[in-house]
Structure formats: C-alpha cells, structure tokens
Amino acid sequence: MAEEKTIKDKNILNEEIKSLKGKANRLRKKVLEMAVNAGAGHVAPSFSCMEILVSLYYGGILRVNGKDHNWPDRDRFILSKGHAAPALYAILADLGFFPKSDLDGFAKNGNRLGCHPENSTPGVEAFTGSLGHGLSIGAGLALGAKLDKKGYSTVVLMGDGECHEGSVWEAAMFAAQYKLNNLIAIVDHNGLSATGILEQYLSVSPLQNKWEAFGWDAISVQGHSFAELLHVLRVNAKQKRSKPLAIIALTTKGKGVSFMENSPIWHYRVPIGEQLDIARRELNQESEDLQ
Amino acid sequence: MSHWTAGMRDSFFQSLYEEAKKNRNIILITSDTGAICHDEFKEKIPYQYINVGIAEQNMIGIASGLAQTGKIVYVYAIVPFATMRCYEQIRVDLCCMNLPVSIVGIGAGLDYSTLGATHHGTEDIALMRSLPNMEIYSPADGLMADLLARQYDNQSGPRYIRLDREGLPLVYEEESEFDLSRGFSVLSKSKQLYIVATGRMVYSALQVAKKLSSQSIEVGVIDLFRIKPMNKEGLWGVVKDAKCLVTLEEHFVTGGIGTAISELIAVQKKTPSFKVIGIPDQFCEIYGDRNDLQKLYNLDVSSISKSIKIWLKNI
Known part of the structure; x- marks a missing residue:
C-alpha cells in the first residue's frame, strides 16, 4: 500500500511539474514580448528566476489572493532583485491582481508598470530596484508578524550580485538575532551581474557557507528544477525551524534562450531582428517539447 | 516640574x-x-x-x-x-x-x-x-x-x-503658545526686521532681538519649526511687509532654511532685504565646545547682533 501511495504521489508530482514547466515557458514568452513591445526590461534576469517565481506562486507556497491583494494574512513576497519585474508582473496579471491588458503597456508612456516594481501595483509589497533593500524590509515584515502573532511568511528573492551590498548582511545578522523563522531568503545564484562574471571581479562564494555563518539555515538547490524547489519549499513549510532559511538557487542567467544564457551582455538587452527570431523559435520549441 | x-x-x-x-x-x-x-x-x-x-x-x-x-x-x-x-x-x-x-x-x-x-x-x-x-x-x-x-x-x-540634546532654557511656557499644524509661530512682531530661526537658534534669535531692541532696532522673531512642508503662504503673509528679513540656523548655509526661504522670496515681486546666517560651506576642523564653535562661526548672540547691525547700515 505504501509503495502504491508513493508511486501515486510521484505521478501527481510529475504531472504538476509538467504543468509548471508549461507555465514557466508561457511566462518566458510573455516576458519576452513585453520587453520587445517596450524596447526595455531585463529579460535574462527574469528568465533566471522564472522557476523560482513559478514555484512560489503556482506551487502552493505563497498564500496570496489576486482578488484581495491587501488581505492582512497573506504571505509577503518581496522581489528584491527588482529588475526581474517583468516576470513578477506577468505572474501577477495571470493571477488576477490586475488586468492582463496592463502588460501591453509595460514601460510605455503613461503606464503604471515599469522596469522595477512599485508598491502601488497590486501584489507588489515593496518598492525595489535599488539592490540590497528587500531583505531588511522583509525582516521588518517578519518581525511585525511575530510581534502580532500572525502566521504569514515573508519570502525575499535576491540576486547573487546583490549580495555585494553590505546592507544584505546587516539584515542577515538581524534576522538571525531575532530568530525570524518566518523569513525565507532565496538567492538567484546565476554567477553574473550587469557587467560581468562575479568570480572574475568580486566573488560571493561560498554563498551557502556565508548564510550559515550568519546564523541561518541554508540549502543549495538547482534553481530551474521544480522538483528540487518544491521539495525544499514544501519541507520548509512543514518544518519547525528556529532560524531563518536561505535557499541558494543555482541558476542560469537567460535560461531558455541559448544565446542569452550565461552572457552578461544580455542583462539589460532586448533582442531584435534575427536574435529575436531565434529567441521566439527556441521558446516555441520548448512549448512543443512540453506537449 | x-x-x-x-x-x-x-x-x-x-x-x-x-x-x-x-x-x-x-x-x-x-x-x-x-x-x-x-x-x-x-x-x-x-x-x-x-x-x-x-x-x-x-x-x-x-x-x-x-x-x-x-x-x-x-x-x-x-x-x-x-x-x-x-x-x-x-x-x-x-x-x-x-x-x-x-x-x-x-x-x-x-x-x-x-x-x-x-x-x-x-x-x-x-x-x-x-x-x-x-x-x-x-x-x-x-x-x-x-x-x-x-x-x-x-x-x-x-x-x-x-x-538637540539639551535645548534649555525653554522658549515656550505652554503648548498653547504654538500650533504644530501652522508650521511656525510668531514670537514677536516687527515692521522693521524679522529673524526666522529654527531649532535652538530660536532662543538665540530672541536674545539677539533683546540686544538689538536696546539699540532701537525693532526685531520680530519667528520660530520655523516645521521646515517641510513649509507654510509658505502663512509665513509670507507675516514677513512680506517688513523691510528686512534674516534667517538663522545651525546648519550649512547651503540648502538649509535660508535656502528654503530664498526659494520663497525669489518668486515674489517686492521682497524685504534678505540675509542668511548659518555655518559657512566648510567642514569644521577646529575643536571646542558648542559655544566655542558658535563663536568661531559668528553664531553666538553677540556676533549675530553685530553682523545684523553692520548689514543694516549697508542696505
């Protein structure tokens, strides 16, 4: 019986993962078209964290409600690497936080959605874009929840280059001191920043050891693997931990489009012409492969 | 007490x-x-x-x-x-x-x-x-x-x-003497010269006013306690008919209340003669207590009174 249940669970998970892969693929295509339409936006950084965002929003991790975005007991999510706003916006629109048609005006004249998130947008908790802010704000939210004996969690998604900011480590010390076990930091560890490869000019390695040394539980996962992401996030939800949790998600910047992958020049570049054709073709091919 | x-x-x-x-x-x-x-x-x-x-x-x-x-x-x-x-x-x-x-x-x-x-x-x-x-x-x-x-x-x-750490003696005796929502309070009136001061310099301004009044210079003192948003209309209504206007602050002259009020009067048609008193645009490299440093920058009561008197003579 136990074996049958395990097989059944595995099949359910496989189906779920297949569905989430399809979601991530559709969202990547949406992000690409938003950026192409605007001639602006960080495509490769959005692709880097797509599976993380999809796991959080569609994997049953974040308790949020698009129809009641100010629900007091909602989980709080802060996109501290604010330049991945197109990915977040595509998801929030998909979940009904605001009309999908708003995405058509992304970063265009008069629209409220720009290249970095602003908290006036339904579903956005913090005004980010300047790096190194989100973890402190998240720690404040997490402490507020504890003071009010509220059960919601706070999740902060950061970039690995963002970990250059000293304020990240001020917040890390604070969260450990206050035993903010209702706080999760996810580091999108793609190894690249706006202009280069971190290891070549200012290494952040070893990230997992750094978070552990700062008093956090830390775990590394493959950041494009739904199986690994969902496992660690779901185990965390059930576990009673005494420390905040850092998830180091090993990712590929530009994931999903071959010429963008691991190439720093695509940090803030929107493909045009032949490259756009290739990007579309590759994402469409992935759609077909997932059928 | x-x-x-x-x-x-x-x-x-x-x-x-x-x-x-x-x-x-x-x-x-x-x-x-x-x-x-x-x-x-x-x-x-x-x-x-x-x-x-x-x-x-x-x-x-x-x-x-x-x-x-x-x-x-x-x-x-x-x-x-x-x-x-x-x-x-x-x-x-x-x-x-x-x-x-x-x-x-x-x-x-x-x-x-x-x-x-x-x-x-x-x-x-x-x-x-x-x-x-x-x-x-x-x-x-x-x-x-x-x-x-x-x-x-x-x-x-x-x-x-x-x-301020200290801020004594008191400028006010009762809370009813000021209205936080108004943003400033007129401590004394004058048609000749107003000093708009902030923080502890308000107390200094009152002492300057006392000193100058004994020399037949009538000085009104305004406490600008809410610097932003500044109640521009209310403030201008009080000072516009005075002949002279001085701002007094313990802050660099760059960007402080002197600058804020110069922005206010710059757009008026007829304005009082205007003088900004504060700390010059340089870092302090001399040590001493607060009184010593105020004297260094001519921000003590005697120096302020003197500089206003000289200024009045030349306008």
Whole structure:
C-alpha cells in the first residue's frame, strides 16, 4: 500500500511539474514580448528566476489572493532583485491582481508598470530596484508578524550580485538575532551581474557557507528544477525551524534562450531582428517539447 | 516640574515612553545610540525597543517593514548617521513607499561639538528637504519636542525630527503658545526686521532681538519649526511687509532654511532685504565646545547682533 501511495504521489508530482514547466515557458514568452513591445526590461534576469517565481506562486507556497491583494494574512513576497519585474508582473496579471491588458503597456508612456516594481501595483509589497533593500524590509515584515502573532511568511528573492551590498548582511545578522523563522531568503545564484562574471571581479562564494555563518539555515538547490524547489519549499513549510532559511538557487542567467544564457551582455538587452527570431523559435520549441 | 524641563532629548523620549506604554504598536529602533530613558524601554517594554546595532541601512529597512504591518516606528541615531548613512534607504523604503516612520536625529548643528565634523548635523535639513513626502520638524525646545513625540496619530508619511540634546532654557511656557499644524509661530512682531530661526537658534534669535531692541532696532522673531512642508503662504503673509528679513540656523548655509526661504522670496515681486546666517560651506576642523564653535562661526548672540547691525547700515 505504501509503495502504491508513493508511486501515486510521484505521478501527481510529475504531472504538476509538467504543468509548471508549461507555465514557466508561457511566462518566458510573455516576458519576452513585453520587453520587445517596450524596447526595455531585463529579460535574462527574469528568465533566471522564472522557476523560482513559478514555484512560489503556482506551487502552493505563497498564500496570496489576486482578488484581495491587501488581505492582512497573506504571505509577503518581496522581489528584491527588482529588475526581474517583468516576470513578477506577468505572474501577477495571470493571477488576477490586475488586468492582463496592463502588460501591453509595460514601460510605455503613461503606464503604471515599469522596469522595477512599485508598491502601488497590486501584489507588489515593496518598492525595489535599488539592490540590497528587500531583505531588511522583509525582516521588518517578519518581525511585525511575530510581534502580532500572525502566521504569514515573508519570502525575499535576491540576486547573487546583490549580495555585494553590505546592507544584505546587516539584515542577515538581524534576522538571525531575532530568530525570524518566518523569513525565507532565496538567492538567484546565476554567477553574473550587469557587467560581468562575479568570480572574475568580486566573488560571493561560498554563498551557502556565508548564510550559515550568519546564523541561518541554508540549502543549495538547482534553481530551474521544480522538483528540487518544491521539495525544499514544501519541507520548509512543514518544518519547525528556529532560524531563518536561505535557499541558494543555482541558476542560469537567460535560461531558455541559448544565446542569452550565461552572457552578461544580455542583462539589460532586448533582442531584435534575427536574435529575436531565434529567441521566439527556441521558446516555441520548448512549448512543443512540453506537449 | 514637568519632565520636559530635562531638555529636548530626554523630554522627547520620556514622552515617547509614556505613549509606548499605552500603545503596543509604538516601536523605537536605535542603531546603538542611547538616551537615559531608553533603559526604561529596555526593561519595561522590551518588545517595543530594538537596537539593530551599528547598521543604519538595515534600521530603515526594518522600520519600513514594521510600518507596513501597522507599527508606529521611531528610528533614532546621531544626525549624520540617521540621515546620511542610510539616505537611499530613507528615499526608497520610506519616501517612495510613503510610510509613517519618524526619523529622530540627535545632535542638531554643532551640538556634538567636540566629536568633530563626522558627528556634526550640518547638512540634514538640506538632505531631508529634497525628498518628496518627507516632513521636517525642528523643535525649539523640550516642550515642543515633548508634543512631537505624542503627535503621531495623523501621520501618513515619513517625518524627520531634528533634536538637540539639551535645548534649555525653554522658549515656550505652554503648548498653547504654538500650533504644530501652522508650521511656525510668531514670537514677536516687527515692521522693521524679522529673524526666522529654527531649532535652538530660536532662543538665540530672541536674545539677539533683546540686544538689538536696546539699540532701537525693532526685531520680530519667528520660530520655523516645521521646515517641510513649509507654510509658505502663512509665513509670507507675516514677513512680506517688513523691510528686512534674516534667517538663522545651525546648519550649512547651503540648502538649509535660508535656502528654503530664498526659494520663497525669489518668486515674489517686492521682497524685504534678505540675509542668511548659518555655518559657512566648510567642514569644521577646529575643536571646542558648542559655544566655542558658535563663536568661531559668528553664531553666538553677540556676533549675530553685530553682523545684523553692520548689514543694516549697508542696505
């Protein structure tokens, strides 16, 4: 019986993962078209964290409600690497936080959605874009929840280059001191920043050891693997931990489009012409492969 | 004798402590900066007192997060650390998000005289003034500081409160003598010359007025305690018919209340003759107590009176 249940669970998970892969693929295509339409936006950084965002929003991790975005007991999510706003916006629109048609005006004249998130947008908790802010704000939210004996969690998604900011480590010390076990930091560890490869000019390695040394539980996962992401996030939800949790998600910047992958020049570049054709073709091919 | 006679800093925090005892949502955060009554916070209401360590950037972010959960947050540090070290956090986490957090800076102007330029509060008004959504309060004495600590109910966005450690003797005897919502108070009237002063320089301005009146120069004194938003219309209504207008502050002349008022009068058709008195645009490299440094910069009562007299003769 136990074996049958395990097989059944595995099949359910496989189906779920297949569905989430399809979601991530559709969202990547949406992000690409938003950026192409605007001639602006960080495509490769959005692709880097797509599976993380999809796991959080569609994997049953974040308790949020698009129809009641100010629900007091909602989980709080802060996109501290604010330049991945197109990915977040595509998801929030998909979940009904605001009309999908708003995405058509992304970063265009008069629209409220720009290249970095602003908290006036339904579903956005913090005004980010300047790096190194989100973890402190998240720690404040997490402490507020504890003071009010509220059960919601706070999740902060950061970039690995963002970990250059000293304020990240001020917040890390604070969260450990206050035993903010209702706080999760996810580091999108793609190894690249706006202009280069971190290891070549200012290494952040070893990230997992750094978070552990700062008093956090830390775990590394493959950041494009739904199986690994969902496992660690779901185990965390059930576990009673005494420390905040850092998830180091090993990712590929530009994931999903071959010429963008691991190439720093695509940090803030929107493909045009032949490259756009290739990007579309590759994402469409992935759609077909997932059928 | 009321507690505010202890001075500006202690009256503010004693008053805040009394409020915090009644309201669990009030949270005081410091970046390892002390005041006598902080011990009472630590002992009696420890969950409402946070020392984030020497980490001002994090202090502002934590305040932002807590404010979003409905907490009434006060952050506290020496002026340059409360305003400059974390300026971009103030800009984004508090002002862009327009959250009701009070930044309390201790050591206005040359208050921390002997600690040197690193600890002087000489640019804070300029910095805070340039941020949208930010309000700036610069109380003249402990009585006003006391009231500011108790007035948070209607606060919708961030505010900066610039305090002196001492701030004695008092400028006011009763709270009814000033109206916080008006933004300034006219302590004495004149058709000849007004001094618009802020913080502890209000007391100095009153002494200057006394000194000059004995020499037949009639001086009106205005306490500009809310620097932003400035009640421009109200202020202009008072000073427009005076022949001369002087601003007085313990702050660099660049960007302080002198600049703020010059922006006000620059767009008027007919304006009083105008003089800005403050700290010159240079870092202080000389040590001494506050009186010594005020004399160095001609900000003592005698020097101010003299410079106004010379100026009046030449206009």
